[in-house]
Amino acid sequence: MQEVLIYKLFGTPVASWLIALAVTVGVSGGLFLLEKILAWRLHEFAKTTETKIDDAISVLIKKTKWYFLFAIGIYFALVTVKDLPRIERNLIDQTIKLVILIQIAIWGNTLINFWVKSYKDEKLPHDAASVTTFSALGFVSKLAFYAIILLLVLDNFGINITTLVASLGVGGIAVALAVQNILGDLFASLSISLDKPFVIGDFIAVDTHRGTVEKIGLKTTRIKSLSGEHLVFSNADLLKSRIQNFNKMEERRIVFPFGIRYETPYEKVSAVPGIIREIIVPIEQTRFDRAHFKAYGDFSLNFEVVYFVLSPNMNLYMDIQQKINLAMFERFMREGIEFAYPTQTVYLNQQAGREGTST
Numbered sequence: 001m002q003e004v005l006i007y008k009l010f011g012t013p014v015a016s017w018l019i020a021l022a023v024t025v026g027v028s029g030g031l032f033l034l035e036k037i038l039a040w041r042l043h044e045f046a047k048t049t050e051t052k053i054d055d056a057i058s059v060l061i062k063k064t065k066w067y068f069l070f071a072i073g074i075y076f077a078l079v080t081v082k083d084l085p086r087i088e089r090n091l092i093d094q095t096i097k098l099v100i101l102i103q104i105a106i107w108g109n110t111l112i113n114f115w116v117k118s119y120k121d122e123k124l125p126h127d128a129a130s131v132t133t134f135s136a137l138g139f140v141s142k143l144a145f146y147a148i149i150l151l152l153v154l155d156n157f158g159i160n161i162t163t164l165v166a167s168l169g170v171g172g173i174a175v176a177l178a179v180q181n182i183l184g185d186l187f188a189s190l191s192i193s194l195d196k197p198f199v200i201g202d203f204i205a206v207d208t209h210r211g212t213v214e215k216i217g218l219k220t221t222r223i224k225s226l227s228g229e230h231l232v233f234s235n236a237d238l239l240k241s242r243i244q245n246f247n248k249m250e251e252r253r254i255v256f257p258f259g260i261r262y263e264t265p266y267e268k269v270s271a272v273p274g275i276i277r278e279i280i281v282p283i284e285q286t287r288f289d290r291a292h293f294k295a296y297g298d299f300s301l302n303f304e305v306v307y308f309v310l311s312p313n314m315n316l317y318m319d320i321q322q323k324i325n326l327a328m329f330e331r332f333m334r335e336g337i338e339f340a341y342p343t344q345t346v347y348l349n350q351q352a353g354r355e356g357t358s359t
Contacts, residue, residue: 020077028073035064056114063110068103071096097156105149112141137190185219188235192216198245203314205244206233251287252309252317258328259300259340268337269293269301275335276305279327285310286320300340 042058075096078089116138155161193216198204202213204223211225221238223231233241260272276291289306296302309317332339 023077024073028070031069071099184236202247259302261338261340
């Protein structure tokens with residue numbers, strides 16, 4: 001038995017190999033048992049919380065592969081093997097690093113999938129367009145992540161990646177220049193999804209165009225105008241424009257002027273602000289602010305009225321304004337107050353008599 005233990009395999013006594021095997025089995029088995037316990041406990045704990053962090057950790061633990069745990073066991077076992085030839089040790093080290101990189105790739109892929117799925121579950125019922133954009137972002141993130149892992153794997157096998165990275169950089173610049181408009185629209189779409197200057201269903205104004213947002217895509221946004229046609233905007237161009245979002249306002253401030261004739265008596269002129277107040281205050285969904293005799297116009301005494309519609313709804317505002325206009329028309333007729341309109345009075349100074357002529 002003593003002879004077997006001291007017999008050398010690959011330059012290392014069998015006894016050292018047996019110790020290494022015991023360390024590998026012990027460490028790997030302990031980590032495997034710990035992984036199962038942590039996965040179960042975290043899964044139960046995650047049910048009692050609303051945060052997504054514990055759910056993400058639980059999913060990552062469940063995605064931990066047995067060969068990764070086994071590789072960790074081998075790593076600790078190599079400490080007990082002192083006389084392993086350099087070539088074999090380097091081969092085992094590279095294999096362990098490769099397994100670790102594969103496990104990191106699995107964790108990264110799982111984390112990106114969890115991130116995208118959580119966003120989908122939260123946003124899909126009321127914001128499907130942003131889900132599409134986020135899915136595309138997840139795909140791009142995976143490509144970038146896998147590219148980094150691949151470079152690390154190649155570096156692990158002794159391949160000089162400096163030249164490769166440099167060539168990829170030049171090629172990446174060429175590709176970026178070729179598709180810069182597409183990439184610009186893609187990142188603009190992502191910006192719209194995250195920053196939310198508007199969402200589907202919002203009524204917006206872009207420069208001289210107005211309409212309701214119907215679709216936010218990866219490259220374009222489509223708006224249905226008031227006259228019915230569809231307006232298609234590039235996402236990048238859209239974000240460069242000045243956008244008015246009427247759905248973001250909680251209430252609408254209205255300022256409207258009107259004028260009455262100069263011939264109106266003083267008593268009736270001074271009564272106009274009170275009449276306007278009496279008309280607006282009883283109307284539901286409004287808040288009266290002020291009514292003032294503002295200025296002397298060219299052909300009228302000018303008044304300014306300010307009130308609020310307690311809703312962003314455009315149709316409600318038009319209904320209220322119509323009600324105010326009709327009430328003013330009826331009340332002014334009853335009070336004998338006339339609205340002014342552009343007029344011009346010409347005064348002719350007729351000569352009283354003609355001068356005689358001398359002969």
